[in-house]
């Protein structure tokens with residue numbers, strides 16, 4: 001906090017913050033950044049996601065004469081910001097290709113007539129000669145260049161148009177320029193300064209820590225089941241993102257969660273654009289959706305109340321992990337970053353790298369990034385410290401808000417065990433995978449081991465002091481730490497690497513993490529809608545009722561609910577239970593415009609609850625949400641006369657997936673046999689005969705063995721139909 005008297009511009013900034021945005025103090029470096037821009041100076045602002053970047057240019061734009069021009073590459077984000085500002089009573093518009101020509105004209109006229117406080121434009125629009133001519137005539141408050149890392153070819157989002165934004169410095173030398181980004185690496189930073197001409201501008205670098213996000217990495221045994229347990233421990237109505245590596249995994253995971261009654265959606269680049277837009281909108285406009293997605297999902301998603309981000313597969317790098325997990329908790333409320341990771345993941349990422357035919361220089365960088373990621377997964381010290389150190393923020397203390405801090409893993413001297421594991425790999429010729437090597441160590445006489453004569457090795461059975469899971473744990477860490485490497489040919493074997501030699505010679509000792517004992521299951525939290533996990537019962541009752549009211553306003557105005565009031569504000573209202581407008585106005589996030597527009601309705605709702613007996617649940621039905629029922633969506637298409645293949649194409653889902661919907665519908669008497677059966681009579685018999693051979697029974701679910709027995713001739717959908725009709 002500043003301990004000297006506020007300058008006039010600081011006082012004005014605070015007043016605007018309170019009147020328009022409803023907050024009574026600035027966070028972090030916001031005040032200094034705003035002061036710089038209000039005084040007409042340039043600035044480079046590096047702030048993490050959710051750090052309150054946009055206020056840094058919005059307030060100076062309101063305080064200075066003229067319009068603030070905001071350059072942003074993301075159409076969805078522009079719309080979201082403009083919606084938010086309009087709700088606050090700020091005159092904001094955007095100009096991009098999603099508007100009709102007529103609407104574009106209107107915005108341009110508003111610009112000319114000085115009717116705008118803020119105008120969001122795509123970079124290609126800004127560079128357009130006609131638009132520049134318009135700007136020449138308009139009074140300008142400032143230029144804000146958001147996502148400024150797009151100027152850099154080193155960054156992950158390079159955009160050629162951004163490189164031409166240097167013209168702003170030449171054409172409008174007296175208008176302040178503010179570049180903002182959440183990417184802090186030094187090479188990118190240097191590029192931004194050079195391209196945008198910010199050589200003499202101050203740099204505001206905030207800590208990249210996201211203290212409200214809790215980091216947890218759990219050892220994977222049955223990933224989907226673990227994911228389900230994790231989600232079920234979140235308060236009900238928690239919106240989240242589940243990242244998976246492949247499209248197939250995305251679809252399978254979404255289906256699995258749906259089958260458990262969760263409102264899950266699938267998103268990947270292979271879906272038709274209309275479906276991708278629908279999923280995005282449902283995620284934004286409804287409460288508590290869970291999107292299973294590849295990394296294609298998230299760019300430009302500005303939803304502040306994403307309560308968890310889960311990784312079911314390893315991300316590409318720590319940068320990717322930090323960016324993806326950073327989409328949780330932008331509203332500052334407690335949020336979770338959860339990942340399940342196991343031996344199979346380590347082996348497969350190491351193998352992918354080994355088999356990559358990228359140039360050696362690139363491969364070396366990738367190897368370094370992978371080592372950092374795996375070290376993070378395997379760390380025995382605070383995860384936040386490891387992350388921040390990686391991003392060059394040193395000297396932080398253990399955070400108390402990660403799995404390691406709350407439950408420090410035991411380490412043990414694993415030198416001898418590691419030597420046994422390495423020698424098992426070497427003595428069997430560096431060509432077998434972990435499962436085989438564990439069998440050798442445990443002395444399990446499998447046919448394969450006898451066939452190779454490995455039951456006669458001195459290493460055979462020397463590992464009986466550890467359990468099978470404990471050995472897998474040792475192998476995972478040895479691969480993660482680079483003592484064992486996957487074979488380059490890709491046969492799945494593990495090879496003792498260079499690093500192994502000194503360890504085998506006993507030149508140093510190796511500490512490994514102990515296998516975490518399966519913990520007694522945490523008691524499931526009550527998945528009551530909207531429960532932000534720790535509200536007292538009375539406040540929770542109010543929160544639920546207010547949330548329903550918020551959703552009905554949001555639906556009426558066709559904006560996401562958080563634009564009406566965000567979760568933090570709604571929680572405060574529920575806790576404080578104000579009884580008049582003056583009291584409501586004091587709550588963070590309640591500005592003048594919102595007070596005028598919604599204040600009385602929220603007070604009335606609170607008064608109604610106050611009048612109810614304590615044991616009576618208020619009778620506010622959640623406004624009917626459009627149910628994400630993927631099976632019903634399929635039924636609608638059946639009723640429109642589409643067959644299985646057509647539905648699959650229309651919905652961008654696998655035909656097997658649609659087949660499973662159809663079978664469910666048939667079981668519920670919603671469709672006819674004719675609509676699920678796409679097999680000839682002899683094909684039907686062939687499947688049933690093969691199932692009989694495998695001693696399967698009618699109505700069982702088709703197995704992989706059945707598929708193999710039929711030489712992969714049929715899909716699961718057809719086999720399941722045949723089994724059901726048997």
Ligand SMILES: [Zn+2]
Pocket residue numbers: 382383384385398399400401402403404405
């Ligand atoms: Zn920690």
